[in-house]
Every structure is written in C-alpha cells, then in structure tokens.
Amino acid sequence: MSELLVKNAYVIDPINHIDGEVMDIAVKDGYIVEDVGPKATVLDAEGCLTLPGGVDSHTHVCGTKVNFGRYMSPEDMRAGREVRRGVKHATSGYSVPTTYANSYRYALMGYTTLLEGAMAPLEARHTHEEFSATPLQDMMANTLFDGNWAVMKAVAEGDIERVAAIVGWTLSAVKGFGIKLTNPGGTEAWGYGKDISCIKDEVPHFGVTPAEIIEAMIQACEMLRLPHSVHLHCNNLGTPGNYACTIGTFNLVPDLNKTRQSLYATHVQFHSYGGSDWKTFCSKAEPVAYTVNNLPQIVIDMGQVMFGKTTTMTADGPMEFNLYRLHHNKWSNHDVELETGSGIIPVLYRKKNLVNSIMWSIGLELALLVKDPWRCLLTTDNPNGAPFVKYPEIIALLMSKKYRDAEFATVNRRTESRVILPALEREMDWNEIAVMTRAGQAKALGITGIGKGHLGIGAEADIAVYPLKVGEIDPAQEYQKIIDGFSKTRWTVKRGRPVARDGEILVHGENTTIWVDPKISPEHDMSHDPEFTEMFNHWYSVRMSNYPVQDEYLKRNLRIETEATI
Amino acid sequence: MIHEDMICPFCGCLCDDLVIETKGTEVVRVDNACTLGSHKLMNAGKHRLKGPIMRDSGQWRDASYEEAIEYAAGILLDADRPLLYGWSSTQGEAQGTGVSMAELLGGVIDSTTSVCHGPSILAIQEVGHPGCTLGQVKNRADLIVYWGCNPTEAHPRHMSRYTTYADGYFLENAFRDRKLILVDVRKTETASIADEFVQVKPGGDYAVLSALRAIVRGREDVVPPTVAGVTKEQLLRVAALCKEAKFGALFFGVGLTMSPGKYKNVRNAIELVDELNRHTKFTLTPLRGHYNVYGSNEVFTWMTGYPYAVDFSRQIAFYNPGETTAVDLMARKECDAALIVASDPGAHFPKKCLEHLASIPTVLIDPMHTMTTPLVKCQIPTAVTGMDAPGTAYRMDGVPIHVKKFLDLGYPTDTEIIGKIFEKVKEVRHP
Ligand code: SF4
Ligand SMILES: [Zn+2]
Numbered sequence: 001m002s003e004l005l006v007k008n009a010y011v012i013d014p015i016n017h018i019d020g021e022v023m024d025i026a027v028k029d030g031y032i033v034e035d036v037g038p039k040a041t042v043l044d045a046e047g048c049l050t051l052p053g054g055v056d057s058h059t060h061v062c063g064t065k066v067n068f069g070r071y072m073s074p075e076d077m078r079a080g081r082e083v084r085r086g087v088k089h090a091t092s093g094y095s096v097p098t099t100y101a102n103s104y105r106y107a108l109m110g111y112t113t114l115l116e117g118a119m120a121p122l123e124a125r126h127t128h129e130e131f132s133a134t135p136l137q138d139m140m141a142n143t144l145f146d147g148n149w150a151v152m153k154a155v156a157e158g159d160i161e162r163v164a165a166i167v168g169w170t171l172s173a174v175k176g177f178g179i180k181l182t183n184p185g186g187t188e189a190w191g192y193g194k195d196i197s198c199i200k201d202e203v204p205h206f207g208v209t210p211a212e213i214i215e216a217m218i219q220a221c222e223m224l225r226l227p228h229s230v231h232l233h234c235n236n237l238g239t240p241g242n243y244a245c246t247i248g249t250f251n252l253v254p255d256l257n258k259t260r261q262s263l264y265a266t267h268v269q270f271h272s273y274g275g276s277d278w279k280t281f282c283s284k285a286e287p288v289a290y291t292v293n294n295l296p297q298i299v300i301d302m303g304q305v306m307f308g309k310t311t312t313m314t315a316d317g318p319m320e321f322n323l324y325r326l327h328h329n330k331w332s333n334h335d336v337e338l339e340t341g342s343g344i345i346p347v348l349y350r351k352k353n354l355v356n357s358i359m360w361s362i363g364l365e366l367a368l369l370v371k372d373p374w375r376c377l378l379t380t381d382n383p384n385g386a387p388f389v390k391y392p393e394i395i396a397l398l399m400s401k402k403y404r405d406a407e408f409a410t411v412n413r414r415t416e417s418r419v420i421l422p423a424l425e426r427e428m429d430w431n432e433i434a435v436m437t438r439a440g441q442a443k444a445l446g447i448t449g450i451g452k453g454h455l456g457i458g459a460e461a462d463i464a465v466y467p468l469k470v471g472e473i474d475p476a477q478e479y480q481k482i483i484d485g486f487s488k489t490r491w492t493v494k495r496g497r498p499v500a501r502d503g504e505i506l507v508h509g510e511n512t513t514i515w516v517d518p519k520i521s522p523e524h525d526m527s528h529d530p531e532f533t534e535m536f537n538h539w540y541s542v543r544m545s546n547y548p549v550q551d552e553y554l555k556r557n558l559r560i561e562t563e564a565t566i
Numbered sequence: 567m568i569h570e571d572m573i574c575p576f577c578g579c580l581c582d583d584l585v586i587e588t589k590g591t592e593v594v595r596v597d598n599a600c601t602l603g604s605h606k607l608m609n610a611g612k613h614r615l616k617g618p619i620m621r622d623s624g625q626w627r628d629a630s631y632e633e634a635i636e637y638a639a640g641i642l643l644d645a646d647r648p649l650l651y652g653w654s655s656t657q658g659e660a661q662g663t664g665v666s667m668a669e670l671l672g673g674v675i676d677s678t679t680s681v682c683h684g685p686s687i688l689a690i691q692e693v694g695h696p697g698c699t700l701g702q703v704k705n706r707a708d709l710i711v712y713w714g715c716n717p718t719e720a721h722p723r724h725m726s727r728y729t730t731y732a733d734g735y736f737l738e739n740a741f742r743d744r745k746l747i748l749v750d751v752r753k754t755e756t757a758s759i760a761d762e763f764v765q766v767k768p769g770g771d772y773a774v775l776s777a778l779r780a781i782v783r784g785r786e787d788v789v790p791p792t793v794a795g796v797t798k799e800q801l802l803r804v805a806a807l808c809k810e811a812k813f814g815a816l817f818f819g820v821g822l823t824m825s826p827g828k829y830k831n832v833r834n835a836i837e838l839v840d841e842l843n844r845h846t847k848f849t850l851t852p853l854r855g856h857y858n859v860y861g862s863n864e865v866f867t868w869m870t871g872y873p874y875a876v877d878f879s880r881q882i883a884f885y886n887p888g889e890t891t892a893v894d895l896m897a898r899k900e901c902d903a904a905l906i907v908a909s910d911p912g913a914h915f916p917k918k919c920l921e922h923l924a925s926i927p928t929v930l931i932d933p934m935h936t937m938t939t940p941l942v943k944c945q946i947p948t949a950v951t952g953m954d955a956p957g958t959a960y961r962m963d964g965v966p967i968h969v970k971k972f973l974d975l976g977y978p979t980d981t982e983i984i985g986k987i988f989e990k991v992k993e994v995r996h997p
Contacts, residue, residue: 077871083881092871125966193847330694337701541701543571546582
C-alpha cells in the first residue's frame with residue numbers, strides 16, 4: 001500500500017470544473033482518494049500549478065515507421081544524445097528519439113498518457129514491443145484501416161455490420177485502441193503509385209470512395225461502442241486548396257454520439273490550405289474553423305508546425321513522395337499489404353520560407369478561431385509539424401499576443417497578406433490550456449471514465465506539478481516563464497508514484513497498454529467467416545493464425561471490453 | 567503431434583506455413599519447408615551440446631550453468647572494452663537484454679549485419695529506402711529484379727511465396743504475367759527462367775546501375791556501347807521493362823553489398839528505384855540472410871538509435887561503422903573480452919580477427935558445436951528459438967513474426983541465460 005499527498009496544489013481540473021483552487025490531493029495505490037493517513041509521503045506543491053497528467057491524443061512514438069525514421073537518420077540520433085545516468089538509459093534522437101528518450105522527455109513535461117497515431121495491424125507486434133520500452137506513459141494505438149481490403153469490400157457491398165465485424169475482429173487481434181483512417185483509399189491507390197484527390201474519387205479496383213469509407217466507419221465505430229471516435233487524417237494532405245476537401249469531409253459527419261464527437265480530424269493545419277498552387281498558397285483556417293464551430297460532432301487537433309528540423313512520417317505514402325519531390329532530401333516508403341502504407345522524409349521548416357511561415361500561422365489560427373478549446377487540441381502531429389518538446393512554446397504563443405507578434409516579425413515578410421494571424425487578439429487562459437493538453441484530449445479519446453485527464457476521486461493518480469505560480473505571472477507579457485514552466489515539471493506523478501522531479505527521471509517505470517476488445521455476437525465473428533479467412537490465407541504473406549498479437553506482448557494492460565450492437 | 571502454421575527459423579523469409587510432426591523429442595516430418603529449412607528442423611534435437619563446457623589448461627570439461635554464467639559475467643566485468651557480438655539467430659527479447667547489458671558495461675554491441683547488409687544500411691542512411699512488405703510484391707508486382715543474389719540457393723522459397731511462382735491478387739496469371747530480371751556476375755540456376763539475364767563483370771555493378779539511371783532519365787546518349795560487359799541494347803531493354811512495369815520489385819543480396827563499391831552500389835540501386843518511382847511504382851528490399859538479423863537492427867534502433875555497431879564506452883550510444891564494428895575492433899585488437907551469441911564468426915571473420923578472438927576470454931552462447939567453439943574459453947548451450955523456445959523475429963521486410971516452439975528439451979533460452987549474466991553484472995556494476 002502506498003500513500004501520497006500532494007499538498008498546497010493550485011489545481012486546474014476542467015473535467016471536474018475546478019479552476020484554480022488551492023487544495024491537497026490524496027493518493028492511495030495509484031488512485032486519487034478522499035484522504036490518506038499521516039504516514040503518506042508528502043509533496044509540497046507550494047501553490048504551484050497542478051494539472052492532471054498530460055494526454056497526447058495524436059503522436060508518433062512507436063512502431064515500424066517511427067523506428068525506420070530512427071534507422072535512416074543517424075544525424076538525428078546524434079542530435080539528441082544524453083548519457084546514461086542512474087535509472088536513466090542513454091538516449092538518442094531529437095525529432096525521432098529512442099523509446100526511452102520519448103518517454104523521459106514526455107515525463108519531464110508532465111505527460112503520462114499517449115496515443116500512437118498510426119499502427120498497421122500487420123505490424124502491430126512491433127508497436128507493442130516499443131510500448132514495453134516506453135515505461136513512463138500509458139499507451140494506446142490507433143489502428144489503420146484506410147486501405148483495408150476486407151473493409152473496402154464490405155463497404156462496396158453496403159454491409160455496415162460486416163464492416164463493424166471486421167474492425168472489431170482486427171482491433172481485438174492486434175490489441176488496438178481505435179480506428180484510424182489515413183488518406184482513406186489513397187494508401188491503397190498508392191500501391192500502384194496513384195493517389196486520391198478527394199472524397200468523391202473512386203479507389204481503383206475497389207469501387208468505393210473515401211466518403212463511403214468514412215461514413216461506413218463512423219457508423220461501424222458506434223456499432224462497436226468504441227471509446228474513441230473515428231480518427232481521420234483527411235485526403236489530400238498538404239496541397240494548396242485542400243481546405244475545400246476538408247470542409248466537404250466534415251460536412252459528411254453525422255452526430256451519432258452523446259458523450260463525445262463522432263469524428264476526430266487530426267493535424268488540421270495540414271488540411272487548411274488555400275490557393276491553387278505554391279505561388280498562391282494561403283491560409284484557409286477561417287472557413288475550416290467556422291465549419292468546426294458549427295459542427296459539434298467534430299473535434300480537431302492543430303498539427304502545429306514550428307520552425308526547425310524535424311522528420312515527417314505518416315501512413316500517407318503518396319503525400320510523403322510528393323513532399324520528397326519538393327525537398328529532395330531522402331525518402332523512405334513502406335507499403336503494407338492489404339492495409340495501408342507509409343512514408344518518411346526529413347524536413348527543415350524555415351522562417352525565411354513563405355510556405356513554412358504560412359503553415360506556422362495556420363495552426364495557431366485554427367486554435368484561436370475554434371471557440372471551444374475542447375474541440376481543438378494542442379498537437380504538432382509529433383514529429384511531423386515539430387517534435388513534441390516544442391509544446392511549451394506553442395502554449396506560450398496561444399497565451400500571448402505579444403509573443404505571437406514578436407515571432408511574426410521574424411517570419412517571411414510576405415506572410416502578412418496570406419494569413420490573418422496578426423488580427424487575432426485572443427489570448428488563452430490557464431484553464432483553456434489545461435483543456436487543450438489533457439482534459440479535452442482525454443474526453444475526445446473517451447478515457448475519462450478509466451480515470452484519465454482529471455483529478456476526481458477514483459481517477460488514476462497521474463499528476464503534473466509545474467513550477468508556475470498562476471497569480472504571480474502574466475502570461476501575456478512573461479511568455480518566457482510560460483515556456484520554461486511547461487518544459488519541466490517540479491513533479492510528474494504517474495500512477496501515484498513520482499517519476500520525474502525538476503528535470504530528473506526518478507524511476508524506471510512500467511506503463512499500461514490500453515486496448516479495446518469489442519464483444520461481438522458469434523454470427524458476426526470473423527474468425528469463422530469463410531470469405532474472410534480465405535482472403536487472409538490467400539493474399540496475406542502471413543497465416544491468419546499467426547496474425548493476432550499474443551498476450552505476452554502486453555506487459556501490464558487494460559482491456560476495455562465493449563458491448564457491440566452486432 | 568502435429569504442429570501447424572509453424573515458423574522456419576532459418577532465413578529472412580521466415581516462412582510461417584510449416585507443418586511439423588513430432589514424436590516425443592523427435593521430429594518425424596516437416597511439410598512445406600525448403601530443403602534448408604527441413605534439414606534444420608528435422609535435426610532439431612540433434613547435435614546439441616549437453617551442457618556448458620569450459621576450457622581448463624587447453625582441455626574442455628563440463629561445467630554447470632551457474633559456473634559458466636559466473637564466468638561470463640566475470641570476464642565482461644573485468645574487461646576494458648567488452649564486445650557483445652552476434653544476435654542474428656536469436657529471439658528479439660535476448661537482443662534487448664543484450665543491449666541493456668552492453669549499456670551498463672560500457673561495451674560495444676554489434677550484430678552480424680556488419681558482415682552482410684551493413685553497407686545497405688549506410689546507403690539507406692544517405693538516401694532512404696523505398697520499400698514495402700512482401701505481400702505487396704506478391705499481390706502486385708509484374709516485374710521482379712534479383713540483383714547480386716541467388717534466391718534459389720539462399721532463400722529457396724522466396725520465389726514461390728513472394729515473387730515469381732506466387733499467386734497475385736491483381737495478376738490474372740501471375741507466373742506468365744510476371745517478368746523476371748536477374749543481374750549477377752555468374753550464371754546461376756535461376757538464370758534459366760529469367761526474361762533477362764544480365765551478366766555483369768565483377769565489380770561492374772555500380773557502372774551498370776549508373777547506366778540504367780541515365781537511360782531512365784532520358785540520357786541514353788551518354789551510355790557507351792557496353793558497360794561492365796553488358797551491351798547497351800540489353801540495358802535499354804532492361805530499362806524499358808522497368809518503366810513499363812506497373813509494379814517493379816528489386817531484391818538484392820551480398821553480391822551487391824560486398825562487391826567493390828559496397829554501399830555506393832546500394833545507394834545507386836536505391837536512386838535508380840527512386841527515379842523509377844517518377845514513372846511507375848518500384849520498391850527495393852535487401853534479402854536478409856539470418857532469420858532475425860533484421861530484428862537485431864530493429865531492437866538496437868529503438869533502444870539506442872542505431873541499427874548495429876553501437877559503442878557505449880562514453881555512456882552515450884555512439885555509432886561509427888568501420889570503427890565500432892566487430893571486425894574492426896578485433897582487427898585492431900581492441901576488445902579484451904567477448905560474448906558471442908547465436909552466430910558463427912569462426913566461419914566468417916578474417917583470420918587476423920580470429921587470432922585475436924582466440925587470445926582473449928570469450929564466451930559463446932550457442933546450442934551446437936560450431937567453427938567458433940575452438941576459439942572460445944566457454945560455451946553455454948541454449949534452446950533454439952523456433953524449435954524449443956518461442957520469441958520475436960523480424961522478417962526481411964520488417965514484418966514482426968512470433969516464432970513458436972514445438973519441442974521441449976529442457977534447455978534455458980538465450981534470454982534467460984543473458985538475463986542471468988546481466989543479473990550478475992548488476993550485482994557489481996550498479997545502474
Ligand atoms: S525459405 Fe527460408 S524460411 Fe522458408 S523454409 Fe526455406 S529456409 Fe526456411
Ligand atoms: Zn499523425
């Protein structure tokens with residue numbers, strides 16, 4: 001039995017409507033409780049800002065594609081090396097850090113729960129192996145279905161129950177968390193070097209459109225009663241004028257769920273571009289944010305770009321190849337049979353570059369223009385827009401118009417006529433930041449019920465104490481203090497145990513993998529479906545019996561069983 | 567007992583459709599494997615060392631596991647520059663424990679990659695890697711290129727499972743619709759079924775790749791009448807086949823990575839594939855030899871940032887192939903103790919390196935007597951992954967496979983033995 005008391009904490013806990021109360025948080029055996037005994041270990045927060053542990057609802061930290069990013073980039077590995085010391089392993093990597101480096105750096109910033117944004121089912125075992133080596137955060141994996149043959153065939157037949165049955169079987173088999181669609185249909189087309197330009201194009205050979213895939217998956221997701229909604233990386237990422245496709249996609253989405261959104265659209269910055277080519281490229285954050293404001297069934301994340309070097313990596317193979325043709329650095333591609341694709345290239349976002357400067361503006365505009373912070377979450381699509389260690393700077397930009405203006409003065413001069421950022425006065429408050437970095441993310445992922453993203457009684461004791469005295473700092477003026485404060489917690493507590501203090505890692509840790517196991521009726525069980533098993537054993541390069549991820553790949557894990565309606 | 571859908575722990579194809587029949591601890595029948603795989607599996611329980619052996623004034627004697635583990639920990643702790651080498655034929659779990667131990671010891675960890683596809687990795691680190699999973703090739707490719715390799719001999723089921731003889735979803739008559747180009751310095755068996763056999767003069771791969779790149783870019787005017795023994799007519803035909811294909815897949819082996827030009831050859835091949843992607847779909851895959859050599863690259867990478875040749879002597883992970891690779895450390899007589907796991911440097915390393923290896927305290931973890939045995943001071947037999955131990959392995963295309971066990975012979979696994987050595991090390995060297 002372990003007891004802990006975080007005393008004199010200045011708590012902001014949006015889910016429990018606590019906005020700046022000084023209180024004590026009692027912890028017993030990893031959970032938040034009413035009271036603890038006199039022998040409890042005491043951490044005196046001395047009135048510092050105390051938030052639920054950070055939740056990243058879209059990041060790329062583990063799996064085949066991430067590891068290939070490391071493998072091909074010794075230059076990036078050298079840029080992030082730290083020595084082995086105490087419990088801390090040696091680390092490498094700046095934009096694609098090693099698993100330990102990811103885990104330590106997130107922990108130092110107070111993050112305790114991460115969603116890996118893209119796991120190819122065929123390669124799920126790899127993701128889970130890396131989860132085991134990411135000790136200080138609880139992990140979940142969004143599972144890729146964008147080019148899934150069985151799904152597309154069921155969609156073509158109009159059989160949504162079958163779509164749900166296939167998704168449910170696959171999630172259980174690969175120990176996935178939610179449905180991810182990356183450029184739906186486009187990754188299949190890329191199998192023959194083609195792409196899809198928007199939601200009405202037909203996927204070659206399969207007779208379905210992205211719109212049909214998205215609509216079917218949204219319904220299937222609800223049939224399976226998954227905690228999280230469909231998580232979508234829209235078609236046509238990164239191209240001038242793509243905002244129209246993005247808005248068209250959003251307008252497809254029905255409102256099907258009372259407790260959360262019906263669609264989570266990720267890294268919308270990359271999808272809010274105007275202009276007809278790179279010469280006329282401009283921001284269309286305004287119409288996109290307007291659409292989001294009018295559709296409560298949609299939640300987005302920013303996908304903010306920050307200047308500097310990084311590595312882009314997505315399941316969107318065709319997009320990465322196009323990007324490569326612009327950057328001419330180095331390019332890796334990895335298509336996954338019957339399922340999806342992926343691509344990786346290193347990039348450098350430069351202030352001198354007009355397009356990069358506009359991209360930087362768009363992410364901020366989206367966050368400032370979406371009225372409800374619960375519906376626009378803070379991400380960089382790590383590491384695509386920037387490595388996650390840049391989050392504190394983004395927080396400061398959102399809290400300070402003065403900082404935005406100071407930065408704006410340093411970007412490409414022609415940016416001004418292509419964006420509206422300088423006209424936006426909004427400055428976010430502490431509560432809004434807490435929503436955008438944990439409470440909103442937990443709610444969108446549907447994990448508040450398992451004690452994530454808040455500090456109520458019974459919640460997991462994941463707590464971040466920042467060296468920030470809310471009453472004594474003016475974020476609008478003192479933005480450097482905001483950056484410093486959010487970069488390094490005084491304490492990060494994971495499951496009731498202090499894991500980081502003032503920039504030091506204290507323990508080795510052991511994470512929990514959270515996965516979903518939909519309970520489906522026997523007549524919809526795909527493991528005995530002749531067509532499905534036949535497809536498997538004929539066209540996959542592994543046998544169906546060797547496909548599911550064995551239990552031993554998950555050390556500590558939390559299985560969420562859902563009662564599917566099929 | 568019949569075991570279905572078993573995985574062959576031999577080559578990088580990691581075939582997962584084997585049927586193995588056992589009677590007690592005997593394997594009586596193996597179906598679906600090639601001759602290499604069946605030979606290994608049929609003899610699964612045979613030729614195993616009974617228990618650890620240690621050398622006493624030149625003579626082998628039996629030892630207990632405890633004693634051998636104690637000895638291994640001792641030599642690693644005593645060393646200034648311990649080397650942990652091998653790792654290509656073992657479980658991913660053992661590889662991970664090895665990395666952690668190397669880190670704590672401040673040693674060097676390297677895999678057999680440095681003597682096979684190390685140059686491929688160097689090339690990928692310069693220009694990237696347009697690849698895909700093998701099922702993607704099987705279902706789509708209408709053109710297969712094998713360069714500097716002989717799949718019939720080294721990966722016997724590669725052609726039947728993934729390329730020439732495999733069914734393809736998008737191909738009506740896969741065998742007939744799929745073209746085959748073979749590039750090699752000598753005519754091998756596979757040449758007889760190739761649509762084009764391109765015989766390159768030894769050392770000429772780089773030039774031939776450059777000529778093909780020029781043609782694909784529309785600059786055939788700069789190509790001379792013959793390039794490294796290959797006529798311009800044939801080069802034009804090959805380039806046309808590549809451009810006309812809907813999906814081309816290039817596989818290459820040590821004939822490209824270890825011939826003059828080394829990593830530059832691979833870089834040129836990648837850049838050719840890159841160029842072809844501007845016309846059609848084209849991918850490239852190194853034909854990895856040992857069944858889990860790619861797994862060692864994966865595990866080392868997520869733990870340290872680098873795929874092989876990682877030096878922890880400065881408490882950071884440091885990577886510099888040519889300096890921190892096993893062959894080079896031995897040639898410079900730098901390492902003063904070695905732990906060799908699941909590999910046989912005795913059969914592959916230069917004589918100079920082996921002389922050094924024989925002169926330092928060395929422990930071998932391997933189930934059988936190998937060419938390395940005579941060079942070491944102690945050998946610890948373990949279970950064979952894929953026979954009497956389960957574990958994780960990564961196929962040549964990066965697909966992770968859970969390798970299964972079908973025998974129980976009572977041996978500890980590599981992970982267990984290395985874990986125990988690590989425990990002993992930790993008693994002395996605290997994290
Ligand atoms: S091709 Fe390789 S993996 Fe397949 S059976 Fe033969 S040796 Fe084993
Ligand atoms: Zn992403």
